Amino acid sequence: MDNRQFLLERVRQYIARHIPLSYQHLVLVGLSGGADSVALLSILTELGYRCEACHCNFGLRGEESLRDRRFAESVATELGVPFREVAFDTLAYAEANKVSVEMACRELRYAWFEQQRREAGAAYVAVAHHRDDSIETMLLNLIRGTGIAGLTGIQPVNGSVIRPLLSLSRAEIESYLFDAHLSFVVDSTNRETLYTRNKIRLQLLPLMQAINPSVYESLSHTADYLREVEAVYRCAVEGYKERLIRHESDGVHIDIGVLRTLPGARTLLFEMVKEYGFLSAQLDDIWAAVDAPSGRFFDAPVYRLLKDRTDFVLYPRRSEKKIRTIEYGTSVVDEPVKLTFTLFDADDYQIPRRRDTVCFDAGLLPFPLTLRTWSEGDRFRPFGMKGHQKLSDYFNNNKYSLARKQSAWLLCAGEEIVWIVGERASDCYKITSATRQIWEIRCEK
Incomplete structure (x- = not known):
């Protein structure tokens, strides 16, 4: 078996083991015209896969970008595969979205790839990351700070994106191209040290090779080992989740008492909250709240983490001032909670005995209604009581947690609280023997 066939077989086996x-x-194949992408398209077609080439012109290198586009199309034509292309105004996108040029390229590229994948009905988009790229990613994550997952390098499958060449080094890719008589273009920015990844490739790794000539192989084996360690770690974390987490009506509860007894409690706490958008930079403050009084909270883009008496509680954030107006004739409200409004004749109507449903005299209930959160000073007249009481006293008497208070929605008619949604109705507007029509309001959580 010659070198070219040997490398083809290695990629075939790698796909069989790691990529479905x-x-x-x-398969759509990202084709820049560089060595890696040319090799990827050629290898996949040689192995018998149905491919289409996708080329992105980021417009960052003038004539060189146009050269790459022309070359990529010629490669696709030579290999007999369809060619798709797009041109971006990358600098304008970076400015508008306040991201680096490098990040702009990434976001534009993968968004377009996914759009093309859906339009073409393709199973995957293949990109040309190889073993050396994976090692660079490992070192980049180490420099920035990371956990075990960041030290495992690039994964072969990430959603609809696959990386079939992770078993090959850059040198092996170039040897394949030489044997296949395939040329490629060189991106001049790959020789600049403007980007952090290129500094690792052009400065750090050569220095490491001077210390250990087999550093690529050593780091690759380390990443493989850590990938197995991470699998064991993930399994252990899932087991601890069952002991730590309770799902209740007001949110996801993390038991602080149990957390204190577990090894690596601080790390486990971060594993519990990071999937809700919390960052490692917040961990020190969150961990300090374990011994703090109730009431401290921390925000992620979508979720809030509240320290309550014995638990941390996770629940969706919302604007405290958000008010939803409900006009007469509305049948369904989808946000911030789902409510259905149905008008019935009072004759033979059976009042449901359930917390998620309330009924009011349609002749008394004034519209528009509003949905809002509670505020200090709110007063409420619970069903069956003659007078009003502070809503805060009602919460305390019924042992509402801080999280439950903050997750409560109020249906109001003017200043009057009609319903603590899903909990307790007001005595105002109640059904009597004089009622002719009934508004039935149901909460669907």
Whole structure:
């Protein structure tokens, strides 16, 4: 078996072990015109996969970008695969979205790839990351600060994106191209040290090779080992989640008492909250709240983490001032909670005995209604009581947690609280023998 066939077989075996790719699948292949992408398209077509080439012109290198586009199309034509292309105003996108040029390229590229994948009915988009890229990613994450997952390098499958060349080094890719008589273009920015990844490639790794000539192989084996360690770690974390987490009506509860007894409690706490958008930079403050009084809270883009008496509680954030107006004739409200409004004749109507449903005299209930959160000073007249009481006293008497208070929605008619949604109705507007029509309001959580 010659070198070219040896490398083809290695990629075939890697796909068989790590990527659920069928020969019946259509694969879109990112084709820049560089060595890695040319090799990827050629290898996949040689292995018998149905491919289409996708080229992105980021417009960052003038004539060189146009050269790459022309070359990529010629490669696709030579290999007999369809060619798709797009041109971006990358600098304008970076400015508008306040991201680096490097990040702009990434976001534009993968968004377009996914759009093309859906339009073409393709199973995957294949990109040309190889073993050396994975090692660079490992070192980049280490420099920035990371956990075990960041030290495992690039994964072969990430959603609809696959990386079939992770078993090959850059040198092996170039040897394949030489044997296949395929040329490629060189991106001049790959030789600049403007980007952090290129500094690792051009400065750090050569220095490490001077210390250990086999550093690529050593780091690759380390990443493989850590990938197995991470699998064991993930399994252990899932087991601890069952002991730590309770799902209740007001949110996800993390038991602080149990947390204190577990090894690596601080790290486990971060594992519990990071999937809700909390960052490692917040961990020190969150961990300090374990011994703090109730009431401290921390915000992620979508979720809030509240320290309550014995638990941390996670629940969706919302604007405290948000008010939803409900006009007469509305049948369904989808946000911030789902409510259905149905008008019934009072004759033979059976009042449901359930917390998620309330009924009011349609002749008394004034519209528009509003949905809002509670505020200090709110007063409420619970069903069956003659007078009003402070809503805060009602909460305390019924042992509402801080999280439950903050997650409560109020249905109001003017200043009057009609319903603590899903909990307790007001005595105002109640059904009597004189009632002719009834508004039935149901909460669907």
